Amino acid sequence: MAERVLGGRYTVQDRIGTGGMAIVYRGLDEVLGRTVAIKTMLPQYAADPSFAARFKQEAQAAAALQSPYIVSVYDWGKDGDTYYIVMEYLRGTDLKSGIRKHGALDSKKVAQIGSQIAQALSVAHRHDIIHRDIKPQNIMVQPDGNIKVMDFGIARAKNSHLTTDNSVLGTAHYVSPEQTQGKELGPTTDIYSLGIVMYEAATGRVPFDGDDAISVALKQVNEQPVPPTAVNPAVDSALESIILKCMQKDPKDRFQTADELYHVLRDYLAGRLAAVNNATEVLPANPVVPAIAPIAASSTQSLPRIDTAEHIKPQTATQKAQQEADAAMKKHKRRVALFSILGVIALIAAIVGVYALVNPSNQKREVPNYLSMTEADALKAIDESEFFKKGSVKEQYSSTVEKGVVMDQDPDSGRMVAKGTKINLVISKGKEPAATVKVPNLTGMSPSQADKALSKVGLVGQAGDSVYDENVSVGLVAKQSPAGGSEAKAGDTITYQLSKGKESVDVPSVVGQDADSATSTLKDAGFEVNVSYGDSETVQKGYVYDQSPTGSADKGTTVTIYVSNGPKTVSVPNVVGSTADDAKGALEAEGFKYNLTYQYSSSVAQGTVVSQSATSAKSGATITLVISNGPDPATSGANTNTDSTTTKPTGGQ
DSSP: OTTOEETTTEEEEEEEEEOSSEEEEEEEETTTTEEEEEEEEOHHHHTOHHHHHHHHHHHHHHHTOOOTTBOOEEEEEEETTEEEEEEEOOOSEEHHHHHHHHOSOOHHHHHHHHHHHHHHHHHHHHTTEEOOOOOGGGEEEOTTSOEEEOOOTTOEETTOOOSOTTEEEEOGGGOOHHHHTTOOOOHHHHHHHHHHHHHHHHHSSOSOOOSSHHHHHHHHHHOOOOOHHHHOTTSOHHHHHHHHHHTOSSGGGSOSSHHHHHHHHHHHHHTOOOOOTTTTOOOOSSOOOOOOOOOOOSSSEEEEOOOOOOOOOOOOHHHHHHHHHHHHHHHHHHHHHHHHHHHHHHHHHHHHHHHHHHOGGGOEEEOOOOTTSBHHHHHHHHHHHSSSEEEEEEEEOOSSSOTTBEEEEESOTTOEEETTOEEEEEEEOOSOOOOEEEOOOOTTOOHHHHHHHHHHTTOEEEEOOOBOOTTSOTTSEEEEESOTTOEEETTOEEEEEEBOOSOEEEOOOOTTSBHHHHHHHHHHTTOEEEEEEEOOSSSOTTBEEEEESOSEEETTOEEEEEEEOOSOEEEOOOOTTSBHHHHHHHHHHTTOEEEEEEEOOSSSOTTBEEEESOSEEETTOEEEEEEEOOSOGGGTTSSOOOOOEEEOOOSOO
16 A cells, blocks of 8 residues: 555555554645545455445544544545545554553543543534544544544444444443443433543543453443542542543433533633532442343444333333233243243353363453554563563664654454464664765756756755855856765755855945055955056155045955055256256246256356256256356466355246
């Protein structure tokens, strides 16, 4: 069945449970992508129209029930010869397994569980649906502590006729007296069963037990349960009274509705419970024990109707006499029949007794549910039973069952088997290790290309935050983790980051900084630097007077800084040897100013420029000219060439 697709939509995966009529698998809804539980009818029942009809009825009935405490039914159908129901997938363990593992529960916890079951039943009863198989195996306890009522497989509406008139479905330890007798069932039937569930949860054991379903059914009709406090003194007396009222033999003496029971349990939990009447009423002594036919053993059995004595009605003397005569005749006939039946029973008993002595292994017992137990606990339970034997223990991977926990057993729980039967267990190895694959290099791929490449090798792609990358076009994969070429496990997620191109950032302003400082500032910001020199009338030599670009630019861009050489200089006309007037005119024509000084010169004619202060200068600068005064009179006639200088006011200013 594993990996089969039902209805073209539901993929069947590993088996998670087995019931009286069906096997339950974990599955996947391929359309919605959610995990579901898929119940499939056992092949031996699928060919039976009555069972197929009951299976269909279960789906229709359960689908109509909406409650946080009822398992949701999503779909049902038939695929080939396979009938299936698609339900909510639950995580947790059934209440029966929980009680077996942990023993009796705290009274408050019992009341909480009971109140939630009562709320679920209240919803069902409002739809005229009686569950008829309330038992711990059908109560799933979820990880958060809340419960879900499961398996409406034998539930029916009041007007349904899918069961025969002489039998009623149910599990012997939890059926009501009227259920064993084949009487009309009502909401109080489920309340009785819920009372037994709470009894077992509070004490750790069922109130009525026996060697077979027949003896248990008789006790349901004729015997009063041992008070829970006598089994477990820790049980709260108020809770005990509620449980015993649920378990009254006469349906009229029980809580009449699930809603009524819910409110009583709610009041108990709130500490405001009023007295519960008729909770400990006893049956008459020496009750009539009806005869019961043998029952085929299974977890959910078909119990023949148990007929009880008719109620005594008021009658006249004539009627009484007539009735006595009729009764005598009936008594004679019953006696003849009884002796015949007793003879057969005695013969069978003798044969069975002798065979049992010769072959004790013929004794049969119901196989416990070992699912969800640890391997050690399950093997210990098999040993301590002194009835079953250890069979094979195999291991199998499971994505849903914790490592070291029983995930399957053979024979299935609920089967009646002989003493010495070997119990074969399948233990979960946990999730199967994923295969190791090589991570593809996604650089330069589009997102769809990256996802396709990853999916091809069993990996999952996930886009992370985009990054700046000048070497990869915008929108393509620039980086990934883990890196391409590395190893990963199938199913792992590979995160890839798409390129945003070059990163654009603000360019720092460095105008006014010296060349070295400006260069460092720009490089620290992620830019390259180019230095250009130029004249500046306003900025000191060696300092930046301009830059390009400004504003924002991609990281790595080259920024040019312009460093000052100082003010711009021009050539000064050479006026040496010119007359003073000519020199002044030449300087003024080029925009220079001048300052005149005079000195005696025996070699330069008077009024002629002897020298000038500069041959190049800033435009508009003042140029000093030395003008000859001719020979020094003091030395006139002497053979000397001594010059002396006299400064006169500047001209051209």
